[in-house]
Amino acid sequence: MTHQYVFVVLATGLGLVLAAGACAQERTPPAPHCMDAVGVQEVEQASARTIALRAASGQAYRIDFSEDCPGVRDATTLKLEAPDGWACGRPSERVVVDGRSCAVSAVTPVQDRDYASVARDSDRLHTATLPAVTIRERKDIRRSFGGSPSYCFATRNVRAWSSDPQGMLVETNPHRNGGHRYYRVELGSHCRQLDRAPQLSFHSGLQNGLICGNPGDRIMTAEFETDDLRGESIAPLPQYTRGSCAIQAVYPASSKASN
Template identity: 80%
Template structure:
């Protein structure tokens, strides 16, 4: 039997009895690469042949289609049909976009960095294709998966930062960033300035106060003040601390990475 999963209307689609049963029993995937279709949080699309999703567990996945399936982000109704609620890339699986069926050919777990890349491109494409609208009354409510700016953080909400071999780890206010407390920031190259600066600031390439890895997003290292002994130690590199570093990607960091 095939169930149709739409997270926003899960109770209405499956019934309260099934929802209670699913919570009471531990769900075991039929294969390690399979995605739990119950409680999908986000969906992004940068190519008509695939979409990227974030499962309720926080793991990101890519779903490939047998043929082009455009318009996922702009759809009013979006559903994932998968046997027993597991998407594994089997012939019986499909994504239904406003009543249009798209056959699934593969399901693959992906890294957060790859998901962030798809999310950025998905957002750019959606912004570029949406017509200018004047909304006087909201008549429709989107039913199904939704997009999310979880690959960005607001500059004003940054609490602290630290650098390591992987790049930069930024702590934000989780109440202001979709529940995400830590973000991993990938830089264009090793930013040696971060080892030599008392503080940093962020510059948004889009001039919207958000850091997403968009073109022009940068981190700027501040200089030590006059009289600070550490400034004298950096005398051979007087201008190095004034340089900035390019930000390539931003994505929520796992709890392990933030510890």
């Protein structure tokens, strides 16, 4: 069987992808696990043997290499070569990093939680290995780890929240969070305070206004102390008992009903 090869040029910076030979009509994968390489939105790398990608459909995938293939995040040119534009883990598939060819050994769909973990580790690694530069203007200083809408939301953009057995679902402004409206927030343990807290706020462990599941990211709650309001002819100001719950993971949820 003769395959037409599609060469997809990937730009890693903001997840922008330019695809050559893209087809407008609906495409049928050769196997259920295959990734449509046309229109890939994001590329992340947290280890030399794997990368994570988010397809145009929103589904996340992991691509494993036959041997170490470092430098994907820092590449000037990055191409995914796959027959008919489908990456399935076949011997003919490869990722070309600045002219260096890396053979693909496997392609696997992954959950949003797993993709968010790779993206978070990728950003941390990339930030830690940036070359030293001379700062000439104050506006060029990067004060802390920035994060990405793939695994973070800004506290200032929170619109609403609700608790459930999986933790918390947060609604944000999608225009200011990479197009994501809902985020799943997983907690270190069951946070019983969420069911009765009249007040709630998010605390960023890095103090940058982003909630990403980083160490120190917490939900701060406040409960009424109802005993202090009994037997008073004139109700005093409400008294609160404060608590907190550690945040373990953050990732976009496809809808309000998503787990």
